[in-house]
Amino acid sequence: xxxxxxxxxxxxxxxxxxxxxxxRADEVLLRVAGCGICGSDLHITEDPAPFxxxxxxxxxxxxxxxxxxxxxxxxxxxxxxxVAVVPMRGCGTCxxxxxxxxxxxxxxxxxxxxxxxxxxxAARQCHKLPPGVDLADGALAEPLAVAxxxxxxxxxxxxxxxxxxxxxxxxxxxxFWARRFGAAxxxxxxxxxxxxxxxxxxxxxxxxxxxxxxxxxxxDLCGGPPDIVFECVxxxxxxxxxxxxxxxxxxxxxxxxxIGGDEWDPFIALxxxxxxxxxxxxxxxxxxxxxxxxxxxxxxxxxxxxxxxxSQVPQVFxxxxxxxxxxxxxxxxxxx
Numbered sequence: 660x661x662x663x664x665x666x667x668x669x670x671x672x673x674x675x676x677x678x679x680x681x682x683r684a685d686e687v688l689l690r691v692a693g694c695g696i697c698g699s700d701l702h703i704t705e706d707p708a709p710f711x712x713x714x715x716x717x718x719x720x721x722x723x724x725x726x727x728x729x730x731x732x733x734x735x736x737x738x739x740x741x742v743a744v745v746p747m748r749g750c751g752t753c754x755x756x757x758x759x760x761x762x763x764x765x766x767x768x769x770x771x772x773x774x775x776x777x778x779x780x781a782a783r784q785c786h787k788l789p790p791g792v793d794l795a796d797g798a799l800a801e802p803l804a805v806a807x808x809x810x811x812x813x814x815x816x817x818x819x820x821x822x823x824x825x826x827x828x829x830x831x832x833x834x835f836w837a838r839r840f841g842a843a844x845x846x847x848x849x850x851x852x853x854x855x856x857x858x859x860x861x862x863x864x865x866x867x868x869x870x871x872x873x874x875x876x877x878x879d880l881c882g883g884p885p886d887i888v889f890e891c892v893x894x895x896x897x898x899x900x901x902x903x904x905x906x907x908x909x910x911x912x913x914x915x916x917x918i919g920g921d922e923w924d925p926f927i928a929l930x931x932x933x934x935x936x937x938x939x940x941x942x943x944x945x946x947x948x949x950x951x952x953x954x955x956x957x958x959x960x961x962x963x964x965x966x967x968x969x970s971q972v973p974q975v976f977x978x979x980x981x982x983x984x985x986x987x988x989x990x991x992x993x994x995x
Contacts, residue, residue, distance in 0.1 A: 660676065660677065660678075660679050660680075660775060660776040660777045661674060661675070661676050661775065661776055661969050661992070661995070662674070662675065662676075662677060662717045662774060662775035662776065662969070663717065663718070663719075663774040663775070663972040663973065663976075664714075664715055664716070664717060665703075665707070665712065665714070665715070665716045665717070665718060666714050666715070667714060668704065668705060668706075671973040671974075671976070671977050672704075672718075672774070672972055672973045672976055673973065674969060674970060674972065674973065679777055680777055680778065680779045681728075681779070682728055682729060682730040682733075682779045683730050684730040684731050684732040684733075685730055685732050685733065685751070685781050685782060685783070686729075686730045686733070686779045686780060686781055686782060687726050687728065687729045687730065687733060687736055687742075687779070687780060687781075687782050687785060688727050688728040688729075688777060688778075688779050689722070689724035689725065689727065689742070689744070689777065689778050689779070689780065689785075690724050690725045690727050690776065690777055691719075691722060691723075691724045691773055691775060691776060691777065691778055691990075691992050692723050692724045692725060692741075692794040692795045692797070692798075692991065692992075692993070693721075693722070693723045693724075693794065693795030693796060693797060693798035693989050693990065693991055694719040694721055694722050694723075694773030694774060694798055694989070694990045695719075695721035695798045695799065695801070695802065695828075695987055695988070695989055695990070696719075696972075696975070696976060696979060696987075696988045696989075696990065697720065697721055697802070697828075698827060698828075698829075698893075698916070699916050700718045700719070700720075700976075701976075701979060701980060702893075702916055702918055703718065704718070705918075706918050706919070709918065710769075712771075716771060717771050717773075717774050717775050717778075718771045718773070718774050719771050719772060719773025719774040719775070719778075719990070720744075720746035720769060720770060720771055720772075720773060721746070721773065721798045721799070721801040721802060722743070722744040722746065722772070722773040722778060722780070722798055722801075723741075723742065723743045723744065723788070723794060723795060723796070723797030723798040723800070724741075724742065724744070724778070724794070725739065725740070725741055725742075725794065726738055726739065726740040726741075726742060726785075727777070729782070730782070733782040735782060736782050736785060736787075740785075740787055741788045741794050741797070742785040742786060742787055742788060742797070743785070743786050743788055743797040743798065743800040743801070743947075744770075744773075744780050744784050744785055744786075744801070745761070745784045745785075745786065745801070745943045745947055746769055746784070746801060747761045747762045747764075747767050747768075747769060747770075747940055747943070748761065748767065748768050748769075748770050748780070748781055748784055749761030749762075749766060749767045750764055750765075750766045751781065751783055753765065753766075756783075758944075759943045759944025759945065760942050760943065760944075761943055762939070762940035762941065762942075762943075770784075773798075773990070774969070774972060774990060775969075775992070776969070776992045786800070786947060786948065786951055788951065789951055789952065789954070789955045790955075792951070792954045792955055793960075795966070795989060795991050796954060796960050796963070796989075797951075797954065798989060799950075799954060799959055799960065799962070799963070799987070799989075800947060800950045800951050800954060801947075801950075802828050802829060802832055802962075802987070803832055803835075803950035803953055803954065803959055804941040804946045804947040804949070804950040805829060805832075805938075805940065805941055806829055806832030806833045806835065806836055807832075807836050807941065807946045807949055807950055808938055808939075808940065808941035808942065808946050809829075809833050809836075809889060809891075809912055809914050809938040810833060810836040810837055810840055811946065812912060812936055812937075812938040813887050813889070813910055813912050813936065813938075814910070815837060815840045815841075815842060815887060816840075816841070817840070817841025817842075817843075818841065818842075818843045819837075819841075819843065819885075819886040820843060820844045820846075820881040820882065820883060820884075820885040820886050820887075820906075821834075821837045821842045821845045821846070821881075821885055821886065821887050821888075821889070822845075822846045822847075822848060822867075822877045822881060822885040822888045822889070822901075822904055822905075823837075823845065823846070823847050823848065823863070823888075823889045823891055824848050824849075824869070824888065824889065824890050824891060824892055824897050824901055825848075825849060825890070825891035825892035825897075825915060826847050826849035826851075826853075826854035826855075826857075826858055826866075827854075827891060827892070827986070828962050828986055828987045829891050829914060829915075830847065830849075830889065830891035830892075830914075831847070831854065831857060831858055831861050831863075831962055831986065832861070832959060832962065833889050833891060833914070834847055834858055834861050834862045834863045835861045835862045835953075835958070836862075837862065838861075838862030838863075838864075839862070843864075843882075844864050844865070844880070844881040844882060844885070845862055845863045845864050845865075846863065846864065846865045846866070846867055846877050846880045846881050847863040847865075847866050848866070848867040848868070848869050848873060848877060849866075849868070849869060850868070850869045850982075851868075851982065852866065852868065853983075853984045854986060857961060857962065857986060860961055861958065861959070861961060861962070864880075865880040867880055869900075873900055873903075873904065874900070874903045877904050878904070883906065884904065884905060884906035884907075884909065885904060885905055885906060885909065886905075886906055886909050886910065887905070887909060887910045887911075887912065888902075888904050888905045888909070888910070888911050888912070889912045889914055890911065890912065890913050890914055890915055891914045891915050892915040893914075893915025893916040893917040893918075894915065894917065895917065895920075895921050895922060896921070896922070896923070897915065897917075898911070898913060898917075898921055898923050899922075899923035899924065899927075901913075902923065902927050902928045902931070902933060902935075903927060905931065905933055906931075907931050907932065907933075908931065908932050908933065908934075909931070909933055909934070910933065910934040910935075910936060911928075911933055911935050911936070912936045912937070912938055913935070913936070913937040913938070914937075914938055962986045962987040963986070963987050963988075963989050964984070964985050964986040964987060964988065965985060965988045966988075966989045966990075966991050966994060967988060967989070967990055967991070968990075968991065968992065968993075968994035968995030969990065969992050969995045970995050972990060975988055
């Protein structure tokens with residue numbers, strides 16, 4: 660099979676061939692139909708050490724595909740099944756895994772492998788797609804579930820005023836869920852207006868340009884300081900911006916992956932007595948299932964801006980390191 664391999668920092672991904680994988684007893688072999696390029700994939704290739712990634716690794720954790728073979732102990736799936744993959748692979752036997760929360764398993768591993776024609780995953784990581792959901796688009800279930808977990812962690816209530824820093828895929832999907840949870844105002848903020856129309860279509864009520872008056876602009880558009888601010892970028896200084904923007908005793912939810920540390924003044928957070936919350940991954944049983952149901956509506960698919968074959972991955976991946984008008988790029992190996 661063909662796959663896109665990571666070799667080293669500052670080197671583009673490499674398309675090469677390797678032997679087709681074979682499923683272990685508890686695994687299935689998938690023909691990959693879709694795999695999203697995630698911002699965390701870019702982070703991994705810039706600083707692989709914290710993630711335990713080395714040369715020859717195949718990225719890609721937002722995966723959907725068709726089952727083509729099953730291991731000898733698998734009885735819940737069969738060849739031809741259309742599935743989306745939960746990328747957190749836990750032990751499968753601890754209390755966390757059995758409760759549908761493998762992300763909190765002590766032995767959890769975030770898998771890759773989706774930038775390829777085939778991948779093996781544990782059968783317990785697979786959820787069958789609802790009828791009518793395009794097989795490749797099933798890859799969006801993972802970021803949809805991540806965004807839903809953010810809103811769940813925030814305890815968002817109907818009527819809340821919400822601000823979202825960062826109009827990337829996760830920020831846009833947080834807007835999608837926030838409106839469905841009944842938020843009265845959902846203001847998206849970004850340094851560019853490229854995603855403004857997409858944000859409004861997905862549920863945002865207004866759009867603000869980041870800058871020196873960000874907190875004031877958000878307050879004006881929300882009808883007052885927001886109750887909840889989601890930081891969905893992971894750049895230095897944005898956690899501080901979120902703290903400055905939120906209301907007294909409001910909530911700031913840290914979502915973006917900020918590697919290398921940050922600098923912020925906790926005095927403002929203390930004086931406002933805010934709740935500082937962080938959100939990562941999702942609950943496999945509740946939130947991933949809800950994400951699959953949402954895909955059946957067809958609305959979240961609006962974040963897809965390009966569909967590419969494997970041969971295009973190195974070039975497009977490098978272009979995403981710079982600010983572009985892209986949102987979610989979906990790899991579809993059958994387009995190669």
